[in-house]
Amino acid sequence: MAHHPAQGGPPIGTPPRPRHLLVMSAVVVAMLLAALDSLILGTAMPTIVAELGGLEHLSWVASAYMLATAASTPVWGKLGDMYGRKAVFLTSIGIFLAGSVVAGMAQSMGQLIGFRVLQGLGGGGLMVGALALIGELITPAERGKFQAMASTVMGAAMVGGPLAGGFLTDHLGWRWCFYLNVPLGLAAFLAIAMGLHLPKKRSQAPLDYLGAALLTAVITALVLITTWGGTRYDWTSPAVIGLAVVAVAGTAAFLTVERRAAAPILPLDIFRSANFSWANIVAFLFGFVMVAAMTFLPIYQQTVQGASATSAGILMLPLLLAMVGVNTLAGRLIAERGDFKLYAVTGGALLVVGAFLLSLMDTTTSRLTTGVYMAVFGAGLGLLMQVTLSVAMESVEMRNIGVASSTVTLSRTIGGSFGVSLAGIVFADRVNDAAPSSGAAGGEGHTQLSAESLAALPEQVRAAYEQAVADGTHAAFLIAAALAAAAFIGAWFIKARPRPADRPGEARPAVGAPR
Secondary structure, three states: OOOOEOOOOOEOOOOOOHHHHHHHHHHHHHHHHHHHHHHHHHOOHHHHHHHHOOHHHOHHHHHHHHHHHHHHHHHHHHHHHHHOHHHHHHHHHHHHHHHHHHHHOOOOHHHHHHHHHHHHHHHHHHHHHHHHHHHHHOOHHHHHHHHHHHHHHHHHHHHHHHHHHHHHHHHOOOOHHHHOHHHHHHHHHHHHHHHOOOOOOOOOOOOOHHHHHHHHHHHHHHHHHHHHEOOOEOOOOHHHHHHHHHHHHHHHHHHHHHHHOOOOOOOHHHHHOHHHHHHHHHHHHHHHHHHHHHHHHHHHHHHOOOOOHHHHHHHOHHHHHHHHHHHHHHHHHHHHHOOHHHHHHHHHHHHHHHHHHHHOOOOOOOHHHHHHHHHHHHHHHHHHHHHHHHHHHHOOOHHHHHHHHHHHHHHHHHHHHHHHHHHHHHHHHHHHHHOOOOHHHOOHHHHHOOHHHHHOOOHHHHHHHHHHHHHHHHHHHHHHHHHHHHHHHHHOOOOOOOOOOOOOOOOOOOOOOOO
């Protein structure tokens, strides 16, 4: 697999020059937009509901975006492989910005949800397009640094997103949570349009429309199962069972179509690489654990430890700093040594230990102790995030690198969707069983009490409710620890094959593929 010289620029795969640094900075900004979108909106939702109404449809503001993003991710990856990454990436940015503008102009909850779908269709191409560009432009020896930058951006978004959302809502209005995307997105669009020069590419094979439609149907069914199951509908309800049938039948049909397609949306032969397959399994599992933790830790900190919404975001710093720091270090070490297995197994072990430690938290656990537990957990996340992405991108040929990055991203997204749903059901059941059944803490709404409303409760009721939330958190993290243990076992199957030095013009073998 030879590297091709880029028109008007250095050969693809050479170390970054100033122009490439500018382009990569723009790529990272695009990733920031993708990571920030849902996080920045969370603190604005009460104000949006107060203005637009439609409280019963509130959850769909987030679900519509997540669903569109998940469904479009593999399609964007394949389009980039077939028709060139620059044009496809710019198109995804343009759709995302158009969706942001019209979402900011929404006059009803129905309009907002519809415009969030448009925004999510573009958002699905931001992360996968950015990762594919990093894979194509940067050598493996330098790639870890830029992947670490991507993780730093995600960490910053997790901390700064809710804070920025609150600030914008309070001072400029909730619509600026969407309008903020426009100047940042335009800057990234222009930098990439003018600074990035890649060989023109156009596949002669027809796009796999049937495969794309079937994969979209399967992803949609899976996300809806995790969104509705146990909440809007019982797990044994016709709606959930029907979605499960769609997912199973759609998967069978998709596999049949992909085996016959001239240019499959998801080439099944990439799964012949054991490393690629195991990287996706581990990504699914740690996505489950990561999103569950990001959901329930703030609830525990606000309810049991009495943190405000703002300070709860700050209290997440030990986890996020450990994740980003270890991810950055791991990127360099993997680039230098290429021993994927060592870092995958170490990351899995840290994730198990961290999740188990977090399951030990109760009403007496101090913020300092919680911070130490989160740092261990975050270190495991940082290692596995770096390893799974590196293994996936190093296990395929350059022509499939977009598909590789989109597949591992999708695996993590679907895992996170299941994590929030299943751990959330266990958490809510434990809280509903243990929380007081009368007074302000009673009823179905008591999992939503803030630190301020808890302070107004009678001491005995408040103590009982805090214990209930601690019990729910314990149960959620025990499930996370079990899934982390499965990720640890999966990490042992990732092959430890050091990558040869990457030199321009020299093909590199697919890691994890048969020699």
